[in-house]
Amino acid sequence: MSNPQTIPMFRRGYRLQWEEVQNCHVILYPEGMAKLNDSATAILELVDGKRTLADIIQTLNDRFPEAGGVDDDVQDFFAQAREQKWIILRDPA
Structure with a gap:
């Protein structure tokens, strides 16, 4: 995920939500x-389908x-989120 203009987006059927019972945010998905x-x-x-990775x-x-720069941590997180199938990465138009 080296392209800073890549746009992360939630996969269809996936969403971020506050879950009162869990007392934390969760990713909800069909399974x-x-x-x-x-x-x-x-x-x-910050994932809204408009912001780039750089944004x-x-x-x-x-x-x-x-934190002294979160660049690598954020890129690592998105790589893991992609592996978990929470998000897709759209290349810039």
Whole structure:
């Protein structure tokens, strides 16, 4: 996932949601759900089908300057989210 202009999008049938019973955000999908930690939630809340990978990374770097740069962590997360089939990556037009 080296192209910073790639646009992450939730796969059809997948969505981010606050789950009161679980007391956390989850990814809901037809086969079930996955609980998310705060870092995953912060990243996935920015997935809107319009923001590029570069936009998401910049937003998170601005929001969490004490982290010292989240670029690699965010790219690693999206690679895992793609493997889990939560998201697809759309190449820029």
